[in-house]
Amino acid sequence: MRELGPVQARLLRAWSQGVGGGRRATSPAAVLEGCLAVQAQDLKAAALGIRTRGSGLTEADVYRALGAERSLVRGWFMRGTLYVVPAADAGWLRELLAPQLLRRSERRYRELGLGPAELALGERVIAEALADGPLTRDELAVRMTGAGLDASGQVPFHLVRRSALLGTVCFGPVREDGSATYVLADDWLPASTGPSGADAVRKLLLGYLAAHGPATPADFATWSGLGQPAVRPVWKELLTAGRLEPCRVADLDGYALPADTPPGPEPTGDVRLLPAYDNYLVGFKDRRLSVEPEHERRVWPGGGQINPTIVVDGLVRGVWRRDRTRAVTPEPFGSDPGVVPAEALAGELRDIARFLAA
DSSP states (O other): EEEEEEHHHHHHHHHHTTTSTOOOOOOOSHOOOOHOOOSSSSSSHHHHHHTBBBBSSSSSHHHHHHHSSEEEEEEEGGGGOOEEEEEEEEEEEHHHHHHHHHHHHHHOOOOOOOHHHHHHHHHHHHHHTTTTTTHHHHHHHHHHHTTOOOOTTHHHHHHHHHHHHTTEEEEEEOTTSSSSEEHHHHHSSSOOOOOHHHHHHHHHHHHHHHOOBBHHHHHHHHHOOOHHOOOOOOOHHHHHTSSSSEEEEEEEEEEEEETOSSSSSOOOEEEEEOOTTTTTHSSSSSOOTTTTTGGGGHHBBBBBBBOOEETTTTEEEEEEEOTTOOOOOESSSSOOOGOOOOHHHHHHHHHHHHHHHO
């Protein structure tokens, strides 16, 4: 069993996520190849999450990858949360994760008065409307109303989301005003040729450890939303086959891919400004490696919020905020200015301004 101290494990985990060890990709698609998925409830935060893992990228590059290039796509995947994933993975991920998400939504459909007839009508109206090209949710709601559906409240959201989980539609290009649009999935996404069943769980698990290791079965089960019963046999199979390596991290048993090695034995002062809801902070049940307990409330203030953070060699050393003028204000923890290397922090601040302005 490999023994990892907290610093070494943190360096490995930050390197795996592309937020430490000097690791940066040169395109949005390459970023996603490395980190697997970027949480995307807030699309601007997702774009900034791609920036922090890349070099020389712009916000326009991200939107181009989601639009004209179609190399990335946004959708409801792990835990039913919005993520940006490689477009080539969208099909098999949806087939693996959507069935349980649809089952969990049945009660909400009933609460909204959406019985079988209304659900079928909503799916048909959405598909027919998108045959004319990309539309926003508000524009789809107008079509729903015209077809006799009650499109008030959360009804349009749930009908569009259901169509996406069924594989009928997906997110399309982002309009110039920042509005999200939807398109027919068959017209937009590559044909699904990925794995299914246990093979799909296996692929997702290996991708997760490549991007998050060292981690535990509970980390993966929670992050993916699959739950321990679905994960446990696949995890055991991979461990028996030697495709996972046990690691002892402080007082926790973790696992990594055998090829994983940290970028170096010592921290290098690699500073990254992570956006709100970043993967690096949501991919694990135990947060102690990335956030010291006394600072947790600054990062997770409550209400499901996760603040933007200043990370140095994988350890959160502060938070930051952006005002209406897009100016970024860093707020390092404590009074020691040396905790966050000033030159590296200034470089990150300049890069955020460049990324958003280009």
